[in-house]
Amino acid sequence: MDATRTRMAGLVLCEPTELYNILNQVTKLSRLTEPNYLCLLDVRSKREYDESHVITAHRVKKRANEYLIPESVDLECVRHCVVYDNNTSTLEIIFRRETEEEELEISDKSRRELVPGAAVECGRALAALTRHPVCILRGGYERFSATYHFLRTQKIIWMPQELDAFQPYPAEIIPGKLYLGNFRQACDPKIQKDLKIKAHVNVSMETGPFFVDDSDKLLHIKIEDSPEANISPFLRHLCHFLEIHLQLGSVILVFSTLGINRGCVAVLAFLMHWNEQTLKKSWAHVKKCKNNVHPSQGLVAQLSEWEKVILGDSVTDILDPLC
Template identity: 40%
Template sequence: MAGKVLCEATSLFNLLNQYTNFPRLAESNYLCLIDARVEESYNFSHIITARNAKLDSEGKFIMPVDVEVESMRYIIVYDSGTQSLSDSGPAIDCADSLEKASQFPIQILTGGYEKFSALYPFLRTEKILYNIRELESLNLYPVEILPGQLYMGDYRQATNLKVLKDLKLNAIVNVSNDCSLIFKKANCTVLHIRVADSAEADLVTSFERICVFINSHLNNASSVLVFSTLGKSRCCAVAMAYLMSHLKYTIKEAWNHIQQCKANMRPNRGFVQQLSDWELQTLGKRVTDTSEPNY
């Protein structure tokens, strides 16, 4: 039995917005989101791609017949507002009936639909069925690094006015050679650090300027997006540098945090070495051995 664990709203948000070449939601064994509320509530509004839980003849929750519980990487259940594993209610009951067959813990969304829909109202929907083409063409959002404050994404997301509006972004750090006039339409303050994604590129000398920029906006209750062309290398290095400066994280701690938010993050080797220099500058010593294969 894999057991049950809690899933924070920001974790579900990031899971919904993972992608490689296509949104990971299009993968059959990636994520199954179960809405354990009554059918009337589900039909009125639910989290995007969620399925309504079904009951068998004995009143126990069962998985949809086309879902292979054993191979599903993430199964997340929610009801209206479960807060802890000691609560009772539909989400707990549903998880209890599913955990015996799953090799991974069944996750229960903390705060349920009420909390998630309040934080991310743009991910509410009435749509029930999705075909593979619809899943592959979903418009994804930047991942959330610090809830409601710091986001990280790619050029396509950064130039999408709906994304900027939905996330209430006020400031943008553009770590790429790309430039767009759309930010003027979005009324966002932009810090543009022109740098190539190469091992020879100098990014470390801009870390302090970037951190000051991010801090100034977060301190004014503004949200910030850091982006690079593909959203995998330059913006990840910058987000890590900010966590190291702001929260005094080591490279290892910052790396693990960013990787939890965006599974396919990968700063190039040159940036990793520069982060090691930044670790020395922010912590006074090199704590992380960046020669390990993980980096």
């Protein structure tokens, strides 16, 4: 299980960035089209849910202290089950005072009742029904919607064709700072606005519409998507460009035509440099953020050489397939 998640009896805390990336995974279409991919459950009140909720979320009703899971959901087959309430930030139990008078009796703990947050309570009920740990969204809807307001909706029923048409956002590699996407996403003005993108790294032969002729905000690495592609001469400049923008607080989108090979390799090279870490560790992080990345063998070999530059030795065995 990911080190960024906290374990507890079949439950894990899920960071907002993890849910963002789960919602934006793709194969040929958005993975939200797959019936057993994601079960996203909202345990807030009906009024709050109707006002707005995370896209594709089902509201979980409660009757006689029992959570009623939507009948359309087959939890045993679901890959990701995520539950959120308003603002749960821990899996630990919390104090609930029985009367208003006890609010004034801070030192008297004898009459306090220990209870889990609503999301944790629901998650515990679900944990016995799922193959994978149930994820509790850290910070709940309040934190997620504050960061990813563009993934809020009032829509309750999603038709298959609507999910087919859903346009995913770029993968979030460093929360709120670095994204990995494709050429279409790099050309979408709404995505630039929603993610507050201030700079582009274009690792393709195509020319995008943003930051043209602005070398301070656009780094264009022109390499073909071919076995002979050579990104090595550009890696130092790439890392310097990204480092400067991160220090300035800029949000950067790295992209290539499909965002699975050249753009992925650029991000891997930067993570190795930025964190002084191995190719293998960088790969594990990028693969978690964007499941469909598939760097070519030639570019992976160049990353192995880059690892020697960063760490002084080649640590990752690239003969052991990264995938």
